[in-house]
Amino acid sequence: MPVALDRRTRRDADVRQVSMEEFLAVDFPDLVARHGEFVANGIASLDAPPLAVEIGDQCWSFTPDGATLAVSPGRAEGAVVVTFSEAEFSDWVQNQQSFNAMLVARELRYRGGSERDISIWDSLWLALLEGWPVVDDGIDFLDRRGEPLDLRRLFTPGDDPADIAHFLREAGFLHLRGWIDPSDMAKVSNDIDRALEYCYEGDGRSWWATLRDGTRQCVRLQQFSRRSATSVAILRGARWDSLRQALAGDEELVGPSADDNGLEALVKPVGVTVGASDVSFHRDCHLGRHAYNCSSPVVGIAVTASGEANGQLRVVAGSHRVLIPVEIAKTAPYLPVVAVPTEPGDVTVHLSCTLHESTPPIVEERRVMYTGFALPPRENGTNGNRKLSELRERVSAILLEHSVGPETRP
Numbered sequence: 001m002p003v004a005l006d007r008r009t010r011r012d013a014d015v016r017q018v019s020m021e022e023f024l025a026v027d028f029p030d031l032v033a034r035h036g037e038f039v040a041n042g043i044a045s046l047d048a049p050p051l052a053v054e055i056g057d058q059c060w061s062f063t064p065d066g067a068t069l070a071v072s073p074g075r076a077e078g079a080v081v082v083t084f085s086e087a088e089f090s091d092w093v094q095n096q097q098s099f100n101a102m103l104v105a106r107e108l109r110y111r112g113g114s115e116r117d118i119s120i121w122d123s124l125w126l127a128l129l130e131g132w133p134v135v136d137d138g139i140d141f142l143d144r145r146g147e148p149l150d151l152r153r154l155f156t157p158g159d160d161p162a163d164i165a166h167f168l169r170e171a172g173f174l175h176l177r178g179w180i181d182p183s184d185m186a187k188v189s190n191d192i193d194r195a196l197e198y199c200y201e202g203d204g205r206s207w208w209a210t211l212r213d214g215t216r217q218c219v220r221l222q223q224f225s226r227r228s229a230t231s232v233a234i235l236r237g238a239r240w241d242s243l244r245q246a247l248a249g250d251e252e253l254v255g256p257s258a259d260d261n262g263l264e265a266l267v268k269p270v271g272v273t274v275g276a277s278d279v280s281f282h283r284d285c286h287l288g289r290h291a292y293n294c295s296s297p298v299v300g301i302a303v304t305a306s307g308e309a310n311g312q313l314r315v316v317a318g319s320h321r322v323l324i325p326v327e328i329a330k331t332a333p334y335l336p337v338v339a340v341p342t343e344p345g346d347v348t349v350h351l352s353c354t355l356h357e358s359t360p361p362i363v364e365e366r367r368v369m370y371t372g373f374a375l376p377p378r379e380n381g382t383n384g385n386r387k388l389s390e391l392r393e394r395v396s397a398i399l400l401e402h403s404v405g406p407e408t409r410p
Contacts, residue, residue, distance in 0.1 A: 002169035003321055005251050006375050007353070009130060010095060010291040018090045020055055024071060027093070031128050036068030038127040042134030043069075046328065048120045049113055052079035055089055069128065080113025080121065091288075095129055098122050100326070101287035119327035122286075130291055132323045139318055139335070141170055151317050151338050157242065165249030168297065172320040172354035174347075175340050179243050182345030184230050185303045189367055191228035192265050192303070195221050209275025219277040221265040224369065231263055231369060234301070244373055247297050247349065253373040265303070268311050268358065268366040278311060278360040281329040283319075284352040295320060295351040296374045302342035303367035308359075310366040313340045313348050316355035329355050 018027070032039075042048065043064045050063040052075040061076035062069060075081060082099070084092065088107075091097045099122040102108035103115075110118060123134050141149035144166045151171055155164050156178040168174050199206040199218045207220035225232050234240055244253050255262065268277055285294050306312040316329050317336040324335055339359075340348050350356045352372075 002166060005169065005248075005253070005295050005297070005351070007130075007290070007294045008292060008375065008378065011378065012292065015094055015096065016090075017086075018093055019086065020053070020058070020060060020089060023093050024060075028071065032069050035128050035131040038131060038133045039069045039124050040064045040067050042120070042124050042127060042323075045135040046120050046325070048124065049117055050076035050079040051121050051124075052076060052081040052112075053089070054081060054083040055086060078112075080117040081111050082118075082121075083109040092125070093129075095126065095288055095291045097288035098126070098286060100282075104287065116325075116327045116331075119325040123323045123325040126290065127323055133321075134323045134325070135334070136322045139322055141317065141336075143167075143170075151336060157239065161246040162249065164246045168247060168349060168351070169249070171317045172351045173315040173317065173338070173340070173356070174247075174349040175342070176243070176347040176349065177343070177345070179239055179347050180234055180301060180345040182343065184234065185301075185344040187230040188228055188265075188301075188303050188369065191224075191230060192221065192267065192367060195224060195227035195265065196267075198227070207276060209269070209272045209277045211269060212271035212273055217267070217269055219267050219269065219272070219275060221267075223263075224265040225263045228263075228265070231265075231301075235263065235371065243347070247373060252376050253297065254376050255372070255374050263369060263371045265369050266367065268361055268368070270361045270363065270365060272360065278358045281314075281316065281326055281355050281357045283326075283355055286326065290353055293375075294353045296372055297349045298352055298370065298372045300348040300350075301369040301371070302344055302346040302348070303369060304365075305341075305343050306366050306368070307341040308339075309361070309363040311359045311361040312342070312366075313350070314338065314357050314359060315340065315350055319355035320351045320353045324355065326355065 050061050052059055052061045059075050059081070060071055060073055061079055062071050063076050064070070088102070099108060099118050103118065108118070126132055127134050141151060143149050144163060149167065149170060153167065154175045154177050155167070156176070164174065196218055199221065201208050201216065205222040206218045208216050209219045210216055221227070247253060272278060284298060300313065304310070315338050316324060316333055317338050319329065319335055322335060324333065328334070342348065
């Protein structure tokens with residue numbers, strides 16, 4: 001069944017300091033009664049080890065117990081052990097940050113297991129908190145009439161908006177053509193060239209990567225609307241608003257804003273060796289806060305063509321419905337992986353909780369812009385998370401500091 005865009009179940013106004021004792025007494029019994037089966041099924045299907053959580057000098061283990069999840073004091077045999085401070089644990093059990101966020105920040109302390117185990121437990125824990133199944137042998141992809149969905153379908157403005165909205169919710173992504181004049185993309189590419197002249201490392205509005213020859217190149221231009229009147233005109237046009245309405249369906253979406261922070265331009269060169277340029281499978285909510293923000297449609301505009309030669313978007317269809325772990329998606333996906341080759345002016349959409357990646361260019365560079373639509377704000381809904389926002393902006397610097405290649409996932 002397709003899922004609604006609005007999956008927000010938590011509000012920042014309700015965030016509190018949670019100890020392990022309080023979590024086990026107040027939160028865990030209800031969560032395990034409702035979602036324990038999802039966790040137990042995931043552990044069995046993915047051959048996950050138990051999870052042991054250390055806080056100070058105390059330790060608790062989470063293990064399968066028949067068709068559900070159980071917790072007991074001490075370290076279970078064969079467990080992967082994660083060590084938390086009290087503040088880290090409190091954030092983790094409220095989906096304020098994930099294991100992946102702590103891995104990216106080089107702050108996760110664990111032993112007795114692999115990064116694959118950590119990735120699986122990232123998904124298992126979110127399954128416990130949110131009731132999002134990690135495995136589902138019965139998943140299918142159907143159109144509004146109950147017929148098999150063509151996952152490579154391309155939608156135009158002439159298609160039924162209800163079919164567009166349904167496809168997005170069913171598959172987690174879209175490929176669109178005819179919503180933007182392709183001739184505008186040459187103008188946008190020229191705007192990118194001019195904007196690059198004003199960028200320098202440390203300017204606070206650009207990301208940089210190292211190429212094979214040792215040179216540094218700007219790969220992400222933030223605040224791009226300041227430099228591209230053509231792009232702003234696209235985002236303010238009637239056709240773009242009709243796209244917003246088509247994606248929203250029976251729900252509500254706002255934006256995108258044509259202000260300083262509403263648009264980014266990405267340049268994806270050949271031969272990146274260090275830096276966040278072509279990022280392998282990840283969710284945009286994978287640092288945390290899925291339950292506070294998801295799911296928003298993330299919109300890409302192809303400035304140049306994309307494909308196997310110069311890199312392209314690939315998505316894991318249905319990964320907003322089945323919580324396949326990132327490491328499993330990278331090595332042995334059990335959901336369909338779909339490449340989305342584009343022509344200049346094509347539009348791609350993926351939900352913020354859909355797994356996706358950018359493959360690296362082999363022959364020539366690729367250019368793309370990213371913006372998005374958002375769910376309407378809720379009263380006392382979200383104040384954001386400053387730590388995660390700062391972490392996202394530091395990803396490029398962290399990768400450079402640790403000389404990590406482009407396959408690393410933020």
